[in-house]
Amino acid sequence: MPSQLSSIYNLHTPALMLDWPTAQRNINRAAQFVQDKQVRLRPHFKNHKRVPLARKQLAVGGCVGMTAATVVEAISLVDGGIKDVLIANQIVGAADISRFAELAVRANVRVAIDDFENVRAIARAARNRGIEIGVLIEVDIGMGRCGVAPGNAAVELAGQISSLAGIRLDGLQAYEGHATGILDPDERETVATASIEKAIYTKRQLEAAEHECRILSCGSTGTYRSTGSLEGVTELQVGSYVTMDWCYKEKVRDQFDIALTVLARVVSVRQDHFVINAGCKAIGHEFGPPRLRDYAEAEIPGFASEEHTVVHFPGHKLHIGDLVHVVPSHCCMTCALHRDMVVYEGERILEIWQANIGYGLP
Numbered sequence: 001m002p003s004q005l006s007s008i009y010n011l012h013t014p015a016l017m018l019d020w021p022t023a024q025r026n027i028n029r030a031a032q033f034v035q036d037k038q039v040r041l042r043p044h045f046k047n048h049k050r051v052p053l054a055r056k057q058l059a060v061g062g063c064v065g066m067t068a069a070t071v072v073e074a075i076s077l078v079d080g081g082i083k084d085v086l087i088a089n090q091i092v093g094a095a096d097i098s099r100f101a102e103l104a105v106r107a108n109v110r111v112a113i114d115d116f117e118n119v120r121a122i123a124r125a126a127r128n129r130g131i132e133i134g135v136l137i138e139v140d141i142g143m144g145r146c147g148v149a150p151g152n153a154a155v156e157l158a159g160q161i162s163s164l165a166g167i168r169l170d171g172l173q174a175y176e177g178h179a180t181g182i183l184d185p186d187e188r189e190t191v192a193t194a195s196i197e198k199a200i201y202t203k204r205q206l207e208a209a210e211h212e213c214r215i216l217s218c219g220s221t222g223t224y225r226s227t228g229s230l231e232g233v234t235e236l237q238v239g240s241y242v243t244m245d246w247c248y249k250e251k252v253r254d255q256f257d258i259a260l261t262v263l264a265r266v267v268s269v270r271q272d273h274f275v276i277n278a279g280c281k282a283i284g285h286e287f288g289p290p291r292l293r294d295y296a297e298a299e300i301p302g303f304a305s306e307e308h309t310v311v312h313f314p315g316h317k318l319h320i321g322d323l324v325h326v327v328p329s330h331c332c333m334t335c336a337l338h339r340d341m342v343v344y345e346g347e348r349i350l351e352i353w354q355a356n357i358g359y360g361l362p
């Protein structure tokens with residue numbers, strides 16, 4: 001790292017920042033949760049997309065591997081030496097299946113499926129390479145996104161898969177994404193538990209029909225406690241818990257703390273407001289406008305400019321050039337907007353971790 005970059009005060013802005021002591025504490029807390037349980041963690045890489053951070057997550061123990069959202073994320077992980085990856089989404093189309101199958105030649109990379117023709121295409125790609133690919137049937141337990149219906153539909157698909165050479169059914173994936181955003185903790189737990197029970201029921205049905213179901217992969221930062229306490233769930237795909245954002249903090253207050261901010265500079269000052277040099281190209285905001293970490297009185301009512309944010313704060317004492325830490329409403333989107341993540345403690349920069357961001361051709 002260049003020596004002029006040893007302090008956060010010398011950084012170019014806007015910059016994606018990870019407060020390392022807080023992130024490490026979050027990582028430890030999740031590991032502690034599974035310590036005395038059968039369930040393991042499979043942290044979701046889509047949260048931060050940084051391989052060194054994935055290594056830190058795996059280093060504390062309690063993890064079976066990483067979850068990825070895309071083939072590109074899985075390639076980053078495998079290239080970085082992480083050899084057990086679940087792509088928790090469908091991979092469809094000859095080009096993407098071929099890229100995925102190439103990866104499966106050199107690592108244990110599984111994928112979620114919910115369609116027989118898609119599995120047939122994956123099986124062909126596996127046979128062409130002389131390998132077997134592990135798949136998890138995705139069950140839609142209420143989110144209404146991907147997945148077959150719980151129960152018979154999953155058993156039927158398992159029956160079709162069993163005749164396919166090149167494919168190995170390892171179990172089920174069921175993401176309770178419709179529960180994770182519920183603010184009230186009791187209601188969130190009730191909805192999550194009722195949903196995951198549909199997946200557990202499906203697992204029992206598969207086993208009764210003598211299909212393999214050693215994995216049941218579920219969970220999120222908002223639901224890991226209830227989902228991870230249910231018998232039958234084998235792994236938790238928690239993502240945002242490491243970095244956190246203000247939206248998740250309102251839901252899991254006492255469990256994880258906000259480690260992620262965007263560092264921005266004050267570039268214009270008036271009496272009742274000031275403007276910082278970070279807008280929606282630097283700060284993920286699907287769940288609402290960002291907030292300032294160190295100024296609870298500051299308000300950001302509108303959030304639309306690409307490179308600016310206007311902060312309403314009558315009586316503020318900020319000056320042009322001052323630095324502020326901005327807390328996004330959505331950490332995963334924010335991490336995907338930046339190549340560099342500055343890892344720091346106090347004022348000291350410890351490391352800079354880069355991500356393979358954006359979509360691109362191989």
Ligand SMILES: Cc1ncc(COP(=O)(O)O)c(C=O)c1O
Nearest residue numbers: 088175219220221237238239240
């Ligand atoms: C398939 C899947 N699993 C798990 C998660 C949980 O991630 P988080 O803990 O960040 O809510 C997500 C979130 O988008 C997801 O899409």
